[in-house]
Amino acid sequence: AQSVAQPEDQVNVAEGNPLTVKCTYSVSGNPYLFWYVQYPNRGLQFLLKYITGDNLVKGSYGFEAEFNKSQTSFHLKKPSALVSDSALYFCAVRANNNDMRFGAGTRLTVKP
Amino acid sequence: NAGVTQTPKFQVLKTGQSMTLQCAQDMNHEYMSWYRQDPGMGLRLIHYSVGAGITDQGEVPNGYNVSRSTTEDFPLRLLSAAPSQTSVYFCASRDRWNTEAFFGQGTRLTVV
Numbered sequence: 628a629q630s631v632a633q634p635e636d637q638v639n640v641a642e643g644n645p646l647t648v649k650c651t652y653s654v655s656g657n658p659y660l661f662w663y664v665q666y667p668n669r670g671l672q673f674l675l676k677y678i679t680g681d682n683l684v685k686g687s688y689g690f691e692a693e694f695n696k697s698q699t700s701f702h703l704k705k706p707s708a709l710v711s712d713s714a715l716y717f718c719a720v721r722a723n724n725n726d727m728r729f730g731a732g733t734r735l736t737v738k739p
Numbered sequence: 740n741a742g743v744t745q746t747p748k749f750q751v752l753k754t755g756q757s758m759t760l761q762c763a764q765d766m767n768h769e770y771m772s773w774y775r776q777d778p779g780m781g782l783r784l785i786h787y788s789v790g791a792g793i794t795d796q797g798e799v800p801n802g803y804n805v806s807r808s809t810t811e812d813f814p815l816r817l818l819s820a821a822p823s824q825t826s827v828y829f830c831a832s833r834d835r836w837n838t839e840a841f842f843g844q845g846t847r848l849t850v851v
Binding site: 631633636659661663668669670671672673676678717719721726727728729730731732 | 781
């Protein structure tokens with residue numbers, strides 16, 4: 628069965644600094660990997676995905692993520708954080724079936 | 740194009756009561772899923788469907804029933820609500836070709 632770990636409950640960064648939100652995964656076969664963001668009292672919004680191809684994938688709002696097969700990681704990054712990036716971020720993995728598994732979430736706080 | 744619509748947005752139930760959470764999508768997506776979100780646990784898959792007439796259990800199916808009589812609708816039924824079912828419930832859908840899921844705004848359920 629697939630699983631996802633987000634080792635940090637909380638990440639704090641200053642506005643303008645780079646940010647990284649970590650994710651590691653476990654899955655049999657080739658993984659489909661995702662990042663979603665959740666703002667207060669809202670549903671989840673899709674940010675980016677890795678299916679195949681380039682290990683660095685670019686997504687919405689300037690976010691990108693790097694797939695590392697040897698380390699089974701898919702860390703979310705942004706070169707320059709904004710206060711408006713403050714939200715709850717979820718990493719997810721899916722194998723060939725429809726069973727998508729989510730991490731516990733990482734709360735990102737960007738301080739002015 | 741409304742996307743994924745969930746009703747109601749909020750609900751308070753007494754222990755033992757039954758209710759149905761509604762989910763409808765207007766994107767002609769084949770795949771639909773129900774998740775519950777609990778603090779520190781991310782999203783956990785309850786049930787999912789890969790098409791009309793086909794449903795399957797996810798990670799935490801106990802206490803919940805689903806059916807899929809049409810492509811558009813995927814209701815989640817609680818037959819006898821328990822306080823442990825207090826949670827935020829999200830419905831999601833995707834089509835066969837797109838790997839990312841689209842989420843509804845959620846239903847906040849409290850069982851007292």
